[in-house]
Amino acid sequence: MESRTDVPPGTLYMLVLTTLAQIGPLHGYGIAQHIRQTTRDVLRIEEGTLYPALQRMLIKGWVKAAWRHTENNRRARYYTLTPAGRAQLTIEIAQFERATAAIRRVIQPA
Amino acid sequence: MMELWRKVTGFLRRGQLEAELREEIQTHLAMTAADIGEDAARRRFGNVTRILEESRDAWGWPALEGGARDVRYALRMMARRIGFSAVVIATIAIGIGASGSMFSLVDAVLLRPLPYPNPKRLVSLNEARLSADQLISRVAPARLEDWQRLTRTMEAVAGWDVETFAETTGMVPEQLHVASVSPRFFAVLDTSPLLGRVFVPDEERFGGPKAIVISERLRQRRFSGAASVVGRTVRLEGRGYEIVGVMPRRFEFPDSSIDAWIATQADADLLRDRGASARFYGAIGRLNRSVTIAEARRDLDAVQRQLGSMYPTTDAGWTVRIQPLKDALVGSARDTLWLLCAAVTLLLLVACANVGCLLSAQLTSRRGELATRTALGASRAAIARQLLAEALAYSLLGGASGLLIAQATVGVMRRELAGLPRIATATVDARVVAFASLTCVAAAVVCSLAPLARIGRPDAIATVLRGGRGVVVRQPITQALVSAQLALATVLVVGATLFLRGLLALQGTPIGFEPGDVLTLRVSASFNEPPDEVVQRHQRTMDALSALPGVRSVAMSHGIPGAIAATPAEFRLADEPIDPTGAHFAERRLVTAAYFHTLGIALVSGETCRMRTDPEHEYDALVNGAFLDRYAPGRNVLDRSIIFGPQESRTPIRIVGVVENAREEGYARPVEPIVYLCGFLRWLPDSDFLIRVNGEPARLARAAREAIAAIEPGRAVYAVQPLPDILSATLSQYRLRTVLLGAFSIIALTLAAVGLWGVMAYMVSQRRREFAVRLALGAQPIAIALQIARSAGMVTMAGGGVGLLTTAAALRMSRALMAGVQISDPTAYLIGVAALLGTVVVASISPGWRAMSVDPVEILRD
Numbered sequence: 003m004e005s006r007t008d009v010p011p012g013t014l015y016m017l018v019l020t021t022l023a024q025i026g027p028l029h030g031y032g033i034a035q036h037i038r039q040t041t042r043d044v045l046r047i048e049e050g051t052l053y054p055a056l057q058r059m060l061i062k063g064w065v066k067a068a069w070r071h072t073e074n075n076r077r078a079r080y081y082t083l084t085p086a087g088r089a090q091l092t093i094e095i096a097q098f099e100r101a102t103a104a105i106r107r108v109i110q111p112a
Numbered sequence: 113m114m115e116l117w118r119k120v121t122g123f124l125r126r127g128q129l130e131a132e133l134r135e136e137i138q139t140h141l142a143m144t145a146a147d148i149g150e151d152a153a154r155r156r157f158g159n160v161t162r163i164l165e166e167s168r169d170a171w172g173w174p175a176l177e178g179g180a181r182d183v184r185y186a187l188r189m190m191a192r193r194i195g196f197s198a199v200v201i202a203t204i205a206i207g208i209g210a211s212g213s214m215f216s217l218v219d220a221v222l223l224r225p226l227p228y229p230n231p232k233r234l235v236s237l238n239e240a241r242l243s244a245d246q247l248i249s250r251v252a253p254a255r256l257e258d259w260q261r262l263t264r265t266m267e268a269v270a271g272w273d274v275e276t277f278a279e280t281t282g283m284v285p286e287q288l289h290v291a292s293v294s295p296r297f298f299a300v301l302d303t304s305p306l307l308g309r310v311f312v313p314d315e316e317r318f319g320g321p322k323a324i325v326i327s328e329r330l331r332q333r334r335f336s337g338a339a340s341v342v343g344r345t346v347r348l349e350g351r352g353y354e355i356v357g358v359m360p361r362r363f364e365f366p367d368s369s370i371d372a373w374i375a376t377q378a379d380a381d382l383l384r385d386r387g388a389s390a391r392f393y394g395a396i397g398r399l400n401r402s403v404t405i406a407e408a409r410r411d412l413d414a415v416q417r418q419l420g421s422m423y424p425t426t427d428a429g430w431t432v433r434i435q436p437l438k439d440a441l442v443g444s445a446r447d448t449l450w451l452l453c454a455a456v457t458l459l460l461l462v463a464c465a466n467v468g469c470l471l472s473a474q475l476t477s478r479r480g481e482l483a484t485r486t487a488l489g490a491s492r493a494a495i496a497r498q499l500l501a502e503a504l505a506y507s508l509l510g511g512a513s514g515l516l517i518a519q520a521t522v523g524v525m526r527r528e529l530a531g532l533p534r535i536a537t538a539t540v541d542a543r544v545v546a547f548a549s550l551t552c553v554a555a556a557v558v559c560s561l562a563p564l565a566r567i568g569r570p571d572a573i574a575t576v577l578r579g580g581r582g583v584v585v586r587q588p589i590t591q592a593l594v595s596a597q598l599a600l601a602t603v604l605v606v607g608a609t610l611f612l613r614g615l616l617a618l619q620g621t622p623i624g625f626e627p628g629d630v631l632t633l634r635v636s637a638s639f640n641e642p643p644d645e646v647v648q649r650h651q652r653t654m655d656a657l658s659a660l661p662g663v664r665s666v667a668m669s670h671g672i673p674g675a676i677a678a679t680p681a682e683f684r685l686a687d688e689p690i691d692p693t694g695a696h697f698a699e700r701r702l703v704t705a706a707y708f709h710t711l712g713i714a715l716v717s718g719e720t721c722r723m724r725t726d727p728e729h730e731y732d733a734l735v736n737g738a739f740l741d742r743y744a745p746g747r748n749v750l751d752r753s754i755i756f757g758p759q760e761s762r763t764p765i766r767i768v769g770v771v772e773n774a775r776e777e778g779y780a781r782p783v784e785p786i787v788y789l790c791g792f793l794r795w796l797p798d799s800d801f802l803i804r805v806n807g808e809p810a811r812l813a814r815a816a817r818e819a820i821a822a823i824e825p826g827r828a829v830y831a832v833q834p835l836p837d838i839l840s841a842t843l844s845q846y847r848l849r850t851v852l853l854g855a856f857s858i859i860a861l862t863l864a865a866v867g868l869w870g871v872m873a874y875m876v877s878q879r880r881r882e883f884a885v886r887l888a889l890g891a892q893p894i895a896i897a898l899q900i901a902r903s904a905g906m907v908t909m910a911g912g913g914v915g916l917l918t919t920a921a922a923l924r925m926s927r928a929l930m931a932g933v934q935i936s937d938p939t940a941y942l943i944g945v946a947a948l949l950g951t952v953v954v955a956s957i958s959p960g961w962r963a964m965s966v967d968p969v970e971i972l973r974d
Contacts (some may be wrong), residue, residue, distance in 0.1 A: 029136075029139070029140075030136060030140050031139070031140045031143040031144065034140075049137070049140060049156075049163055050159075050162060050163045050166060053133070053136070053137060053163055053166070053167040054163075054166045054167045054169070056167075057133070057167045057168075057171065060118075061115055061118050061119060061122070061171065062115060063114060063115070063118065069132075074146075076139060076142065076143070077135070077139065078136070078139045078143075079132065079135075079136045079139075
């Protein structure tokens, strides 16, 4: 059985924003699926974490939501990245890279 | 910012948002199920409701919803204890109503700036005698012009004098209050007319065209608000004045009764006259930009010193008194209002303390309920929030009712206290509302603070488990609050008693004459009337009044006896050398010969004066006992001549008699040396008529009006009033202080009694079990009642003692506010103590009775 990891703390917004930036408008299930497939099942997003996060992002104005029909003709809420969300994504990535670089320096001493 | 906006709008359509969220999650579940099968999806998904709740929580609604729930709960709790809630709300309402109305009054009378541009630069000016600093005088026009010429700190100075005229264009003569003003009057007040213009220089010089500026009030009243009023003519005492302008309604100077303004048009004689008789202008000035009052005072002092060296006989020894115009206008009302303001603040504190101790006591009786909620998982913060919500609900309801009370009270005060300057503008305005709301919130916080200190302690749960038994809760905060209330109430009671006794003493003061059956009135007249005609007209009017049935005698005086403070004038006895150590001062009262008979002032020696119609002949004068005692003790004054002022020797005056002391300046002022001058009224056409009648003086009013109308159809009769009413009005400031302080202290005492009763009643309910046991074991009921009374007494004594000490200290500090009051009057303190004891008895009767009548069987079985 392959090992699974929860999303590292603080990276959920970045993962969701990146997904929306790459794929375009997507519903919650699609976001979760995409992240799981892209990370080859390593990262799994709990539904209990995803939806509260989406609500917070709506409040902050990073994403917009609209009801549309899926290709299977199901009604689903599609999230779209806003300009504010795009700007936030840059910030999140920068923060993440700074943090990763710092961690790497700790675990790989010169 | 946007985020908050989205949260708020989100809250408003939260139903829809929730439905959407639910659907979204269902869709997600269905999609998952399509992938991995229904059961597996459900297992993976966990608790749908939890996801829903957590997503919803992201919006931050729980706080809002919790708040709404707290308010709903608070209202329900209040409705359940309707009596208790009513007392709390009424207490807050009284406190805020009383303080709100009082602060509205203070705001209108004391705080609001004058309604003229740059009001801080406006000052009031007087002449003041250096040697006798109590001697403040109005300003001579000649001197005013000198000040204007020489000052370097004032933009302009101006003067005015109020006269009453009969306006005769209409069917009936109407009496008008007209201010006769110097040049620059409107410029000092810096106010443009609503219509037309103010005076041009040509209209201000002697002999120039007669022009008049009318008030907006007169335009509405007399000309029905016609826009074309400028250019029309009004007739004052038969002389035509062209209306050149209309002043806006807010322009009420020198006071709100003024109907119109005319230019004085001083002649050359008046502009030379520097003596006492020319000092008739009230004077105002406008300071230059960024000049302080102190700088202006130094400047005017120097100016007057310069004038003193130029005119040594008339100007030396005088200085200029300058004060902010607002202070001058507000006058003695300032002290009254600050005093009442302090009193009402005490009342507000009592109300807050009372609410605090009521809430605190009731909270203790709700320990069971709160402990249960704690046990069921309510956090301490949740309980605190709920209590705060309750306190806020009380405060809001109480505050709203309080504002209504204040609104009503201000209306009543505006009617009843019309004599206070500027009171007409008093309204409960935004600032007062803000003040009241602040007080409300502060009260709410204070009220929640005390209870919060005790809830959530570990013993709360224990209390419930033990069924509330055996715990006697001490209430140090509540008791302290009650003591504080009693202390504050004591201050008010003692203060009010002092004022009441002061007022009674004043009213009981022998005034030295008999005002009872005297009616007073005035007949409009102008100073343009030649003196000889004035004398004839006065005589004609007095004859007509004397002929009326029921009239015993008729006299005249300039100024109502017992109501007018006169300016003392400098004099010397003709056969005495000038006293180098200091001049003699006496009030001059100008009267007719029948004055003493009409008012019942007894002649002590000599004879009463005779009226002289020949201005060249020497005048008769009478002096009072105080004059004799101060300036000629043990010596004869009869037949001696008296000379007023350094240069006014034009009319010789001879003392023909001595009369008893009469309090000419009113109950509150001591008797000063007075010289009564007979016959001088020839220069004072608008003097007062005094009519002594058989029986009720007010009943003669109509007949007197008709009698004067028959012989003087062109004149207005006004100010028809019984003399006792006028004298009573001179005490209005004292009465106002006394009545309001009395009302405040009664309210405060009542509130304190309610507080004390609440604490006692609570204590009894807590200790019923203990009392029952003691009664069952044979204790005397009366012993238990006495114990209750003793507890009440302890709280009271603590409060009362502090209160009495505070009162003594506060009175000593505010001696200035207590004019006319004997502040160390022991009776007042005794009454304060008695009131406190009464409060204790009243407040502990019902709790004591309940303690005595505890039924042991019933309680112990319980």
